[in-house]
Amino acid sequence: MKLKSVDHIYHNNIDSRVKRWFFIILCLCLLVLILPWTQNIKVRGNVSTLYQDQRPQQLNSPIPGRILKWYVKNGDHVKKGDTLLQLAEVKEDYLDPMLVERTQQQVKAKMGVRDYYQAKVGTTNSQLTALNAGRELKVSQLKVKIGQLNNKLAGEEAELVAANNELKLSEDQYNRQKKMYDDGFVSLTQFQQRNVSFQNALAKKTAIENKLAQTRQEIVSINIEQNAAIQDYREKVSKTEGERFQSMGQIEGSTGDIAKLENQVANYKARRGLYFVFASQDGQVVSLNKAGIGEILKDTESIGTIVPNKVDYAVEIYVKPVDLPLLKNGQTVMCIFDGFPAIVFSGWPNSSYGTFTGKVIAIENNISPNGLFKALVIEDPTEKPWPPQIKMGAGVQGIAILNDVPIWYELWRNINGFPPDYYTVKTTSSDEKAK
Template identity: 75%
Template sequence: MELQSYHKIYHIHKKSRVKRWFLFIFIGGIITLFLPWTQNIKVKGNVTSLYQEQRPQQLNSPIPGKIIKWNVKNGDYVKKGDTLLQLSEIKDDYLDPLLVQRTQQQVQAKKGVREYYEAKAGTAKNQLQALNTARDLKLNQLKIKISQLNNKLTAEEAELTAALNELRLSEDQFSRQKKMYDEGLVSLTQFQQRSISYQNATAKKTSAENKVAQTRQEILNTGIEQNSVIQDYTEKLSKTEGERFQSMGQIEGSEGDIAKLENQVANYKARQGLYFIIASQDGQVVQLNKSGIGEVLKDGENIGTIVPTNVNYAVEIYIRPVDLPLVKEGQRVMCIFDGFPAIVFSGWPNSSYGTFAGKIVAVESNISGNGLFKALIIEDQKEKKWPPKIKMGAGVQGIAILNDVPIWYELWRNINGFPPDYYEVKNNEAGSYEKSK
């Protein structure tokens, strides 16, 4: 009797299909090896903005002060120019409510002092002109007097010359008369008359010499008086000039004081405008770290953060130094944003779901603090738009697209440890991007 269980357990007579399945799998594997595969580099980064003014900005206190009023709370949306909070002064130098008016009064007082010194300098200038005029007049008078004395001296010298001539004649006549008297040719009376004429001529000569000497002394005295007048007026002019320069120095000093006080007035007015901390742009106020009324803020202390509402989003990714030669400006990158579901096929990025295309616009030449190089990616306007709900600082995974190769080449490259292939990007629009309104 033949056992049925033996045939059911051991399929001895059953025809095997292993060879067929092996053949199908082998042929399918061969075909798969020749399918295209897109080489890529996987990187990580976060959402940011291409422009500095669109990134989250700290709210800082421009002056030390005390909080007296809050106009916002965490999460509020504000417009540019809205008042966020109000401060009051805590420094003794600025507590006076009439500080600006009192400083302006000091400015007016200094201007009055400047005008006084300007008038004093003008008076000193007039005094200089009057002294110069008086000096010139006095010197002209002395010059005329010296000229007159010189003319007088000339006339007296002529008289002296005539007296000398007359003396010589009288002396000659007296000698002849004496000789004739000694010989008895003339009488004593005639001799005495001639002697008197000779003595008169001598006296006339002495008188003329005295006049000449006196006139010369007057000329000398007048010259001394002229020098004395020059010295006297020089001292007066120097003193007046010194007073004028002193007044001008006071004017310049007043100008400096006025400028300093006007600068203080401008600073005080500007400081009064700093009592109100306003929003620099449209955005959301977050991370407020001060609470209540009466808290004191230091100069430049952080109050919170404002996140701009209108942002041209970009992605910053970090690349390993070994992969840096494979990344170029204008290169295509597929981005996966945190919070948005995605189905990714690494080698077939075009077949992936939930990825968004972008292009690299800049690669920094300096390495970052984390030992990686940073690159910036913007949205590719020619493809699907990025999701509108992405937020600043959200995480991003990037896939930098490289060359298309067969699967067998990619397997061979990985087995041998060779780097991926890359291509030169030729994109004239890589550097031409604008901020969208």
Template identity: 80%
Template sequence: MKIHSYDKIYHINKKTKVKRWFLFIFLAGIIVLFLPWTQNIKVKGNATTLYQDQRPQQLNSPIPGRIIKWNVKNGDYVKKGDTLLKLSEVKEDYLDPLLVQRTEQQVDAKKGVRDYYQAKIGTTNSQLDALNSSRDLKLNQLKIKISQLNNKLAGEEAELAAANNELRLSEDQYARQKKMYDEGLVSLTQFQQRNVSFQNAAAKKTSAENKVAQTRQEIMNVSIEQNATIQDYTEKLSKIEGERFQSMGQIEGSDGEIAKLQNQVANYKARQGLYFILASQDGQIVQINKAGIGEILKDGENIATIVPNKIDYAVEIYIKPVDLPLVKEGQRVMCIFDGFPAIVFSGWPNSSYGTFAGKVIAVENNISPNGLFKALVIEDKNEKQWPPKIKIGTGVQGIAILNDVPIWYELWRNINGFPPDYYEVKPEKSAANEKSK
């Protein structure tokens, strides 16, 4: 009886194909070692946007107030300018419903006071003109009187000079007449007549001197009156001028108070417009923090968040400091978004499925709080479009593409712990020029 199991277990007399398979696998391994391999850096990050106005915006209360009406709820989509809620006033300074009208009445009252002082300035100017005219008239009268007195004084001084001449002549005649009388050549009567003439000439001189002295005194009195008139009118003019400047000061003060009240009116009107909280842009309302009617809001308190509808997405990735020199602006990055299935071959990015191409546009020079450097990646318009359903904050895994090297070189580099090869990014303009050439 032949045992068949023995023949199936032991193959001593049969030919084997192990050497052939070993040689085939060895040659295939050698060939694989020379296949190209794309070096890369694996990073993590999240979806964001490049522009600040496209990020989620907080809606804050510009003034303290009480909520009296809600027009939206969580998840609602709104347009820019839509009214989200209405507030009422809580500060006692603004509770008067006719606050604007009463403040405008104060403005009108201040304007009336200003107009009164302006009219008073007009009256004061008229008084100043009248006083100046009166002063000029009075001074002209006094000047004319002084001129007349000077003319009178000149005539009297001429009369005094004539009297002096007459007195000297009479005195000489009297002396000769007295000598002749003493010698007996003339009678006593003739001598007495000559004496009377001499006395009349002396009296006439004295009268002329008195007239000159009196006229000079009158001129002095008129000069004193002229100075007194100037002093009197100066005091009156200074007093009225002081009242004028006081009125001008009141007008300036009224203008300042009017401007202040007008500023208050403008502020009150603007504050009334702040009772309605409006949507700052098109978007979705989320994270409403107040839950009902009658709740009090503080100045600047966060009410809700609005997420814009239109967003230009970008990805912020975080790079280890040791890999930072390998990432430059224009670097190609393959992005894998959370929630979107992907099959990744890191060494063959063109063979991967579910990855989306992007390029680095900025690398921050300042290290982030997590100890990594942040870089921004945007969509590469020349590649497959990014999925439209991604949201801000979505997790992203990035593969920064470096040099293409053989597999044996990559194995040798990893065994020795060497960093990836430095990758120089070519500018787009030079690349376009080369293509055109």
């Protein structure tokens, strides 16, 4: 009797398809192994910007002061130049409401002092001119007097020569008359007359010599007087020049004081413009850390942050040192922004959904404090644009695209622990023209 259960358990007479399915699956596996696979590097980063003026900017107090009035609150959107808050002075040096006017009065007073010393310098210059003219006149007078005495001396010397000649003649006549008197040829009266003539000639010579000596003495006295006059005028000129230089020093000192006071006036006027804190750019005011009225701010103390409205976004990615040689400028990076759904096939980036394409434009040579190297990625203008909803600081996952290799090669590389192939970026002719 043939049992039905035996037919269901034993399939001796039924064709088996196991071998067929085995070969089909083997062929499919071999086919998969030769499919292309895109090597890549997984990186993480955050949204940033290339330009410093598009980053969140701190609002700092330009001067120490007391908050007088707020014009904004957290979350407000402002335009460049809008008033954020008003400050009042807290330093005693600037509490005077008439500080600028009083400092300007000091400037005018210093200018008056300078003008006074300038006038004094002008008067001193006139005194110097008068002293020099008086000295020249005095010296000229003494020179004329010396010339007159020299002429007188020459005449007296001529008189002395004539007196000597006359004395010599009288002496010869006296000697002859005395001999004749001794011989008895002339009378005593005649001899006495000749003696008187001789004595008169001698007296005349002595008088002329005394007169000549007096004239020479006068010349010496005039020379001494001339030197004394020159020395006296020199002392007066030196004293006057000293006063002039002193006045000029006072002028320079006053000029320096005026410049200092004018600088203070300019600083005070500029400080008045710092009582209001203005928005440095269009954006949103966030993170205001001072509450209410009357709080005291220190110099350069942070008040809050303003986030710009217009931002050219970029992505800062951080690469492990071992993967750094594989990253090059111009390399494609697939970005996955936090908050945006994505379906990622890492080996087939073109088949992924929700990713956005970027290009590496810079790689920093210095390692970051987190032990990774930072690279900057910007939007690829030839691909799908990045979503406008992304914000500064948002997280980003990146996939740096490398070489296309077969799957069997990628499996063999991972089994042996080899790194991805060194990647060379291929630039198109249009990129080269742009460079």
